[in-house]
Amino acid sequence: MSDVTDSGYNLRLYVAGQTPKSVAAIANLKKICETHLPGRYNITIIDLMKDPALAQRDQIVAIPTLIRHLPEPLKRIIGDLSNAEKVLVGLDIAPS
Amino acid sequence: MKADVRPAELPTIAKAPTGIQGLDEITYGGLPKGRPTLLCGAAGCGKTLFAMSFLYNGAVEYNEPGVLIAFEEQAGDLIKNVGSLNYDVQKLIDQKKLFIDHVHIERNEIEESGAYDLEGLFIRLGFAIDSIGAKRVVVDTIETLFGGLSDIAVLRAELRRLFEWLKEKGVTAIITGERGDGALTRHGLEEYVSDCVILLDNRVSDQLATRRLRIVKYRGSAHGTNEYPFIIDEEGITVMPVTSAGLAHDASTERVSSGIPDLDVMLEGKGFYRGSSTLISGMAGSGKSTTGAHFADSVCARGERCIYFAMEESPQQIIRNMHAVGLDLQRWVDKGLLRFSARRPSLYGLETHLASMHREVELFEPSSVVIDPLSALLGTGLVGDVHSMVLRLVDFLKSRAVTALFTNLTHGKMENATTEIHISSLMDTWLLLYNRESNGEHNRELYLLKARGIAHSNQVREFLITRDGIKLRDVYVGPEGVLTGSARMQQEAREKASELLRQQEGERRKRELDRKRREIATQIEMLQAQLAGETAEANLLGQESDAREERLTADRADLTANRGSYRTHNKKKGSNQ
Numbered sequence: 093m094s095d096v097t098d099s100g101y102n103l104r105l106y107v108a109g110q111t112p113k114s115v116a117a118i119a120n121l122k123k124i125c126e127t128h129l130p131g132r133y134n135i136t137i138i139d140l141m142k143d144p145a146l147a148q149r150d151q152i153v154a155i156p157t158l159i160r161h162l163p164e165p166l167k168r169i170i171g172d173l174s175n176a177e178k179v180l181v182g183l184d185i186a187p188s
Numbered sequence: 189m190k191a192d193v194r195p196a197e198l199p200t201i202a203k204a205p206t207g208i209q210g211l212d213e214i215t216y217g218g219l220p221k222g223r224p225t226l227l228c229g230a231a232g233c234g235k236t237l238f239a240m241s242f243l244y245n246g247a248v249e250y251n252e253p254g255v256l257i258a259f260e261e262q263a264g265d266l267i268k269n270v271g272s273l274n275y276d277v278q279k280l281i282d283q284k285k286l287f288i289d290h291v292h293i294e295r296n297e298i299e300e301s302g303a304y305d306l307e308g309l310f311i312r313l314g315f316a317i318d319s320i321g322a323k324r325v326v327v328d329t330i331e332t333l334f335g336g337l338s339d340i341a342v343l344r345a346e347l348r349r350l351f352e353w354l355k356e357k358g359v360t361a362i363i364t365g366e367r368g369d370g371a372l373t374r375h376g377l378e379e380y381v382s383d384c385v386i387l388l389d390n391r392v393s394d395q396l397a398t399r400r401l402r403i404v405k406y407r408g409s410a411h412g413t414n415e416y417p418f419i420i421d422e423e424g425i426t427v428m429p430v431t432s433a434g435l436a437h438d439a440s441t442e443r444v445s446s447g448i449p450d451l452d453v454m455l456e457g458k459g460f461y462r463g464s465s466t467l468i469s470g471m472a473g474s475g476k477s478t479t480g481a482h483f484a485d486s487v488c489a490r491g492e493r494c495i496y497f498a499m500e501e502s503p504q505q506i507i508r509n510m511h512a513v514g515l516d517l518q519r520w521v522d523k524g525l526l527r528f529s530a531r532r533p534s535l536y537g538l539e540t541h542l543a544s545m546h547r548e549v550e551l552f553e554p555s556s557v558v559i560d561p562l563s564a565l566l567g568t569g570l571v572g573d574v575h576s577m578v579l580r581l582v583d584f585l586k587s588r589a590v591t592a593l594f595t596n597l598t599h600g601k602m603e604n605a606t607t608e609i610h611i612s613s614l615m616d617t618w619l620l621l622y623n624r625e626s627n628g629e630h631n632r633e634l635y636l637l638k639a640r641g642i643a644h645s646n647q648v649r650e651f652l653i654t655r656d657g658i659k660l661r662d663v664y665v666g667p668e669g670v671l672t673g674s675a676r677m678q679q680e681a682r683e684k685a686s687e688l689l690r691q692q693e694g695e696r697r698k699r700e701l702d703r704k705r706r707e708i709a710t711q712i713e714m715l716q717a718q719l720a721g722e723t724a725e726a727n728l729l730g731q732e733s734d735a736r737e738e739r740l741t742a743d744r745a746d747l748t749a750n751r752g753s754y755r756t757h758n759k760k761k762g763s764n765q
Contacts, residue, residue: 108307120302140308144315151292152308154337167299170337174302182299 101125101133101183102162108155109141113172117156120173128185158182201408204252204324204360207245208238210427214412215403219384224354224361226381228372229388234399234420235364236261238388239326240270241425242362244277246324247285252360254324255287255316257309259332263288273424287316293336300338306346310353317357325354325361331375351380372404383407389415398539398573401427417539417577426543428580439463444556444591447486448479450660451619454636454645460617461641462555463589465582467562467612469596470621475632475653476595477501479619480558481510481517482658483593488520492555495527495548499564503528514656527552533564541565542577546584556591562611563597578611616640621651624672631673634660650676 105121107114118137125133140147140155150159160167160183169182180186203217212218219225219242229235236258243254258266266288267277280286289312317325330347337343354361363381368374378385385404390397400415418427443458446466452459460466468476480496487494498506506528507517520526529548531541549557559581565574578594585592594615612618617640622633632651636644649660650672664671664679671679 106308108311111307113303113305116302140311144311147308147312147315148289152312153291153293153306153333154304154309155307155311156304157308168297169299169301171300171302171304176301178299178301182301 100162101129101160102136103133103183104136104138104150104159104161106138106140106147106150106152106155106157106159109139111155114156116172116174117158120176120179121158124173124176124179128180160184203409204246205250206242207249208241208425208427210416210418211401211425214416214427215384215406216410219360219362220406220409221360222355222358223383224351224363224381225384225386226365226373226377227362227386227388228365228367228377230367230390233367233388233390234418234425235388236266236328237270237273237420238425239328239362239364240266240275240277241273243286243324243326244270244275244280246360247280252323253285253287253320254326255289255313255320255322255359257313257316257325257327257330258288258290259293259327259329261290261328263290266290272422273420274422275424284320287320287322289313289316291332293332295336295338298336303342304339305342306333306350309346310350313350314357317359323359325357325359326364327361328364329366330363331366331373331377334375347377348380384409398537417542417573419537419539419543421540421543423547426546428539428542428546438589440589444490445486446479447482447484448658448660450649450658451634454647454649454660455617455639455642456644458642460591460639462591463586464616464640465585465592465594465614466617466619467594467596467615468619468621469598469612471598471623473630474621474623475651475658476597476621477506477560478510478513478653478658479621480560480593480595481506481513481515483556484526484558485510485515485517485520487554487556487591488517488523488525491525493525493527493552494520495529495552495554495557497545497557497559498528498530499533499559499561501530501560503530512655513653513658527554538565538573538577542581545581549585549588549590554590556593557585558593559595561595561597563595575611579614582611582614612637617642622648626672627675629673633663633672 103121103125105117107117121135125135138146140152146152154170156170156172158169158173158179160169167182167184169179171178173179202221203215203219204221205212205218206215227235227238240256243256246252246254256266261269267281270277277286277288281288291309291312313325316322327350330350333343333347334340351363363377365373365375365377367387368376372378372385372387382405384406387402387404389400389402391400392398399418399420401418402415403411403413416427418425440462442462443455443460444462445452445459446455468479470476484494484496496503496506501509503521507521510517517526521528527548529545531544533541536544545559562578565577582592594611596611615638618637620635620637622635623630624633625631632653633648634651635648636646638644648663648670650663652659652661661676664676
């Protein structure tokens with residue numbers, strides 16, 4: 093995980109155990125961030141199996157769910173993030 | 189429950205009572221325990237309230253904590269909404285008997301990228317269930333997911349998994365679903381939830397909405413199959429099963445007074461059967477309410493409780509009016525024996541009337557009720573509905589052995605003995621009050637059309653409302669026909685007059701006879717006096733002649749003696765004379 097900067101992306105990825113989808117999502121997210129947001133992102137991975145109460149607090153229905161807390165506004169992307177283009181649209185990142 | 193009669197070793201479906209009045213009766217115990225039930229209906233049918241009642245009653249009455257997964261309403265809104273039903277949801281949440289989780293899902297806030305599943309929902313649900321040890325779950329309305337997520341195939345698979353998972357968890361669940369065109373639910377939830385399906389409906393006819401409930405299927409259990417009206421009010425949900433009372437009510441042989449001594453006389457001198465239903469039909473002003481008030485008065489006078497459902501008059505008005513006929517109803521109200529329940533028929537729909545009557549009867553536990561008039565309810569629903577409502581009401585009252593007196597306002601000619609609601613067949617006793625016009629006046633008449641199980645009088649009686657209450661008089665039946673009112677009085681006066689005349693005539697003739705007899709007696713006396721006179725005369729004459737004879741004899745003897753010397757000559761002379 094990188095340092096958080098003012099202009100950085102604060103991302104949370106919600107998974108449920110080590111399922112193939114979770115593993116794929118983590119890998120895909122890291123790849124996208126490294127490619128498009130080098131040094132400007134911060135990823136927190138939350139395993140709901142370990143902390144189920146967070147599912148209600150953060151309104152998680154689908155797994156995996158990626159939430160962009162910063163910059164505002166809050167953005168949600170669900171799925172294993174295999175479609176990088178959609179992830180970029182969802183995170184409001186102009187492809188470079 | 190009915191299942192009690194089965195041998196214990198036969199497996200039967202365990203049931204979770206909903207605590208919703210009436211629903212547990214038509215399902216014979218409640219929803220299938222540990223299984224999901226589908227509750228479907230169009231928007232505004234009361235699905236959410238139904239589900240909430242299930243949870244609330246479970247937590248409060250059956251010690252079964254519950255979880256609500258709400259897709260459509262925020263927890264705060266929900267708490268407020270059901271607060272109108274006197275459900276203190278917040279307290280239950282604080283006591284960890286209820287857990288509400290609002291699942292917010294908005295399509296335009298979500299980007300989809302790649303494969304996903306709904307494990308998050310499972311985790312939330314699982315967490316909620318485990319945190320309070322829930323036995324009941326409501327998912328309201330899961331079809332919202334179809335609007336929020338685009339991968340229908342995943343959704344369907346996950347829903348199937350969810351329902352299986354709920355079964356494994358052993359929670360009794362209600363899944364609500366929006367009604368679709370031609371299908372029970374818009375997204376075919378009935379495919380997944382097939383143990384029990386309940387359909388709610390809210391139909392409007394004649395500008396009056398009626399909520400109805402039907403159990404579409406209930407696998408492994410008997411259930412009522414009809415559409416049952418239900419109402420939602422501040423006391424919660426009440427389903428009105430017509431079959432719950434059925435025709436199995438006990439028939440009491442005890443008799444109660446009708447409140448009118450003269451009417452009791454017509455009913456073998458004892459009055460109605462306890463727990464029977466009596467209908468009083470009549471035109472406006474024929475004395476229906478007064479009869480009802482007499483009945484209520486007699487009930488309270490025995491120290492029993494009575495509810496007077498007034499549809500057309502206010503309680504004060506009734507009390508005042510009944511003072512005029514010598515009934516003091518106020519004292520019974522003060523003693524807590526008589527309760528007036530006044531309501532305009534148009535105030536609510538039919539079901540609400542019925543349910544609130546049910547409730548009042550259950551709370552007040554009267555031995556008798558008066559419903560005045562039943563016909564006022566006609567305007568609040570279709571004839572068929574009114575009929576079935578009255579049927580349910582009669583069944584309900586009978587099952588509680590409440591003696592009921594219904595009044596029914598009829599129009600036009602009373603001779604055609606029908607009621608607009610066709611309820612006469614439900615009634616045990618039917619009194620007709622006529623209002624007949626003759627000779628420029630209206631007179632009230634009462635006729636006992638039927639009285640089941642009572643050898644009742646077949647006579648039409650004149651019905652008089654006096655300062656001392658209702659009196660029944662025998663009508664005049666004679667060569668002049670059936671007469672009532674002034675005509676009867678005139679006839680009676682006429683009869684009295686002619687009676688007097690006859691009496692006087694008789695006396696006159698008697699006197700005449702007396703006089704004649706006396707006359708004759710006098711005559712007889714006179715004649716006898718005459719006779720006596722004659723007799724005396726005759727005696728006198730006899731005596732005179734005797735005396736004369738004697739004297740003659742004596743004279744002759746003297747002569748003979750004188751003529752002793754001249755015997756021969758004298759003898760000759762004597763023989764010549």
